[in-house]
Amino acid sequence: MSIRAVDLFCGAGGLTYGLQEAGIDVRAGFDIESECRYPYEENNDSVEFIEADLSSEVSAKDIQSHFSGDGFDHTLLAGCAPCQPYSTMSNGNENHADNHEKWGLMDEFADLIGEVEPDLVTMENVPQVQKHEPYDEFCSQLENLGYFIWDAVVECPNYGVPQQRKRLVLLASKYGHIELQDPTHDREKVTVKSEFEQYDLAELEAGETSDADFLHNARGLSDKNIERIKHSEPGGTWENWPEKLKLACHKKDSGRKYISSYGRMEWNEPAPTITTRFYNYGSGRFGHPEEDRAISVREGSILQTFPRDYSFVESEEELSVVSVGKLIGNAVPVRLAKAVGESLVQHVENEGPQKRLKKTA
The missing domain is CATH 3.90.120.10 (DNA Methylase, subunit A, domain 2)
Known part of the structure; x- marks a missing residue:
């Protein structure tokens, strides 16, 4: 069972590269920064880079065009909305973080999910995002759309990333319960x-x-x-x-x-x-x-x-x-991205469309 994906806020391609390593067919990456084009396309086979502002220039139709054709069973929308609000928060201005203009990108991501309705969603961000209302609203929107959500703060050495780095990982599925695979490495x-x-x-x-x-x-x-x-x-x-x-x-x-x-x-x-x-x-x-x-x-x-x-x-x-x-x-560490991809692949193999579940009110 194959998964076709689009990567929003794709940057230089760390998430895309890891997803491809896991066997996911990533067809396009969107980002506003022009310097992302060369590394993204040079290192990721057959993937198109689209330079665009997700807050104003990207529609559901733009994304759905990459989900057309044959040869896949499931769709994935992936993304890591910028985490600039936390530079403000780290300077002690937490109240301002909830109102930071960059939070709008998380809203845009949720709106695109609602319009495209992919089978699967993944997002990676800084752990502090869980403490703020925009993230709660993001998760509520996904739940209202019928997604089953798993999220947790992940210690990156457990997945082979040699950094004292913690990241929030969110996985969502229309098929049923989903979660990140168990640690793949001995952190020691x-x-x-x-x-x-x-x-x-x-x-x-x-x-x-x-x-x-x-x-x-x-x-x-x-x-x-x-x-x-x-x-x-x-x-x-x-x-x-x-x-x-x-x-x-x-x-x-x-x-x-x-x-x-x-x-x-x-x-x-x-x-x-x-x-x-x-x-x-x-x-x-x-x-x-x-x-x-x-x-x-x-x-x-x-x-x-x-x-x-x-x-x-x-x-x-x-x-x-x-x-x-x-x-x-700013990149998603490639090995963490691969672990996310492997978890999604295993999930669709276990659940599959024939077991598609719908939440009841």
Whole structure:
């Protein structure tokens, strides 16, 4: 039984790639960001990228056109609505989060689900989304449409993602009870070392780029930051630095909150959550475990479990570390996406249209 899918808010293609790895036929990805086109189409076979604003330029008809034809039994609408409201919330303005304009994209997603009525739905987002009314309304809309819903906060190392990352995963089905498969990996064995040692990554100094892979590059560091990283132990903090190397903000009480900034990763632990600025030594615990530099763009991609050769730009001349960092940091980790896809495939094999259930009022 085959599943045909459309990926909304598709980004660089992490979710699509994982779904395809699970055997799902993804036909199209929609996103407003033009820089997503190249990596999305280059790395995902026979998938069309559509640059469009889901809040105003995408209709149910646009999506349904990719569900036409023969050769499939089930339809899936997948998406990860942007989570910008939480940058506001993290600054202490939680009341504003419920009114943030980006919440409208979750509403648009729900409206499209209501118009298209796919057999299956999946969404991935930050865990905090569960605390807010727009998410409750999203789930209520799906329930009113007859979907059975499963959602939970997932610890990514349990599914082979070497990051201390937690994500909300939602699965919904018209066929009956659905849930994410049991963990696929022993989290104790999912580490920075277990991931990096699979690849022949060149050693780099700060500011260097590998001759073999222009995405394996390390941003330059000031002389003072070189001294700081040399005094940083894996898993340690800036509190271990000599006093002369500490920043003024570190000496304030408010600076204690940012204990992981300017830190090194540990070989035998998962990495921190890969953010859109993982290439910047001062943005978190993004120092290489051993080399005196921040992790490279390629290393960030690997920690997001993209394949070693995933292509984000066509040439070195087109590389913007800031832009590619955003694509990588915003992506659904590929192995988590594959686990979602495998769960959906197993579900339709077990339930199938012949067992289609309808909720009673």
